Amino acid sequence: MTGHVITIAQQKGGSGKTTLALNLAIEAVNRGLKVAVVDTDPQGSLGRWFMTRLQHHAKPDLELSTASAWGVAYEVGKLAEHVDLVVVDTPPKADSDLRPALRVADLIVVPVAASHVDLWATEGVLDLARRENRPALIALNRIKSNTRLGQEIAQSAAHLDATLAQATIANRIAYAEAPGDGKAVREMPRAKKAADEIKALYDEIMGILSR
Numbered sequence: 001m002t003g004h005v006i007t008i009a010q011q012k013g014g015s016g017k018t019t020l021a022l023n024l025a026i027e028a029v030n031r032g033l034k035v036a037v038v039d040t041d042p043q044g045s046l047g048r049w050f051m052t053r054l055q056h057h058a059k060p061d062l063e064l065s066t067a068s069a070w071g072v073a074y075e076v077g078k079l080a081e082h083v084d085l086v087v088v089d090t091p092p093k094a095d096s097d098l099r100p101a102l103r104v105a106d107l108i109v110v111p112v113a114a115s116h117v118d119l120w121a122t123e124g125v126l127d128l129a130r131r132e133n134r135p136a137l138i139a140l141n142r143i144k145s146n147t148r149l150g151q152e153i154a155q156s157a158a159h160l161d162a163t164l165a166q167a168t169i170a171n172r173i174a175y176a177e178a179p180g181d182g183k184a185v186r187e188m189p190r191a192k193k194a195a196d197e198i199k200a201l202y203d204e205i206m207g208i209l210s211r
Contacts, residue, residue, distance in 0.1 A: 002080040003034075004209045006087050007105035009129075012121035013092035015111045016141045018045045019175050021089040024109075026184035027202040029061050033084040036063035040072050040101055041091040045179075053182030069097040076104045098125070102132045106209055111141040112157055114171070119156055126162050136162040137208065139201060142171040163208070167200035 006024065008017045021037060028035045039046040050064040063083065067075040072088065079086050090101050102108055108129050112118050122138065129136040138157050158164050169175070174191035178184055185194035 003036075003082075003084045003086055004106045005076055005080060005104050006085065006205065006209075007090060007101050007108050008088065008111065009090045009098060009102060009108055009125050010111050010118075010121065011092060011124045012113075012118050015092070015113050015118055015121075016169070016175070017041075017092075017111055018049070018089050019179065020109065020111050020139065020141065020169070021046060021087050022049050022179060023175075023184045023186070023198045024202055024205070025062055025085075025087045026186060027198050028085045028087075030186065031202075034062075034082070036065060036079040036083045036086045038072065038075055038079070038086060038088045039064065039066045040069060041089055043091070046089045049179045049182060051182075052180070056182050069100055072101045073104050099128055099132060102128055102134055105134050107205060108134050108136040109205065110136055110138050110162065111169075112138055113142045114140070114144055116152075116156075119160075122157075122160065126160060130161070135208070137165050137205065138162050139165045140168040142175075143168050144171050165201060165204050167197060167204050169197050169201065170194070 008021045010017055025035050025037050037046055047066055065075050076086050088101050090098060110122055110125050112122055126136055172194045174185045174188050174194040178188050185191045
């Protein structure tokens, strides 16, 4: 049995793909899963986080691989043979280069920040997901609670051709601070609310994958 594959994708930059990828990966590690992350973004933020993490751990608690857009299927295939979960981080684009990373996914997670521009950018990724016949989950990210804009984005996202996650990720400083120390929010002092948000989203994702 091969491991599940989650691809984090969004056309617009700054949507929080890498932050979501690393936090979901570490949540899985702490649930007892063998986990690998794959960085396909030339910017390499996920890889830099991983190397920073190595400075604080005697040995790695998850695997890292990097891949080009067209090498991702081969790399993910190798990893999925011996881990329970592969999390793929992608560059901000929605074109043919992104399709291999979507094609290997059991689930595509699409983070949407609290702006109409981010919401509009989601349509390109969802279109590619449909072409590849892959399920997509929209995750509202960096949401400011109790604001009219946040409510508008949530209402509009619910009408897109994809499942909208019930769990939402708020705009918290812990999400920005943790990667600099090679950590996830669940490993940060006084970040319980952020950790609970990731736990809820993780549970929702794994529920979908187990169907």
